[in-house]
Amino acid sequence: MRQRNIKNLEEKLAANSAFLIENPRACRGHWAEVFGNNNPIFLEIGCGKGKFITSRAEANPDVNYIAAEGQSSVVLRAMEKAQESKLANLRIFIDFIHDLRDYFEEGELAGLYLNFSDPWPKARHAKRRLTYRKNLENYRQVMKPEAAIEFKTDNEGLFEFTLEEISEAGFSIIEMTRDLHSPEGKVLYESAQYTTEYEDKFSSAGKNINYVKF
Numbered sequence: 001m002r003q004r005n006i007k008n009l010e011e012k013l014a015a016n017s018a019f020l021i022e023n024p025r026a027c028r029g030h031w032a033e034v035f036g037n038n039n040p041i042f043l044e045i046g047c048g049k050g051k052f053i054t055s056r057a058e059a060n061p062d063v064n065y066i067a068a069e070g071q072s073s074v075v076l077r078a079m080e081k082a083q084e085s086k087l088a089n090l091r092i093f094i095d096f097i098h099d100l101r102d103y104f105e106e107g108e109l110a111g112l113y114l115n116f117s118d119p120w121p122k123a124r125h126a127k128r129r130l131t132y133r134k135n136l137e138n139y140r141q142v143m144k145p146e147a148a149i150e151f152k153t154d155n156e157g158l159f160e161f162t163l164e165e166i167s168e169a170g171f172s173i174i175e176m177t178r179d180l181h182s183p184e185g186k187v188l189y190e191s192a193q194y195t196t197e198y199e200d201k202f203s204s205a206g207k208n209i210n211y212v213k214f
């Protein structure tokens, strides 16, 4: 996701930083204190412009959400939305996550969202994919035992890869569809209600959306 040449980016980031966490690694083990309550905490890695996570936060005020995004030029829009809508249950941080255990303590997350993650199509880059088995194993360590990961993608190759990694990492599939926005999918899966920018773009072009919860 690219957002080029935003004029006065640093100023705009500073003006919209009400819900920005400057040093997320220092929050490891203290996220409940950051939110000021013990509500469950859900994380999205690679939130882009934040449509998905801000609509979830708006609809579920008793759930805490964290949006992580590596590109500041992209996440600015998410920060603006959070500030405009005064989303007290949302925090945002800017970082490319490599090892989730650097940011969260064992059992700190109640759920994780990976939406339209970068596919890294070359085989030699497979370990960079967010659903690579070692990453899945690291995620599990910071998640509560009953917590689940939800993954959506338009990319068939990445979806097949992810299904293999889910199995290799020893997870069980809870829900799965190759067409989340089919009439049946919309009824069956809560996840169809909360779409991302990429999801809207691909769905409106007629592309099926793959979804798995595990």
Ligand SMILES: C[S@@+](CC[C@H](N)C(=O)[O-])C[C@H]1O[C@@H](n2cnc3c(N)ncnc32)[C@H](O)[C@@H]1O
Residues within 6 Å of the ligand: 001, 045, 046, 047, 048, 049, 068, 069, 070, 071, 074, 095, 096, 097, 098, 115, 116, 117, 118, 196, 197, 198, 199
């Ligand atoms: C293809 S875009 C999808 C954005 C959004 N989830 C959507 O569906 O509209 C993937 C985003 O994930 C971000 N990203 C990729 N790897 C990341 C990582 N390890 N940590 C944080 N953000 C990451 C990228 O910067 C990019 O904005």
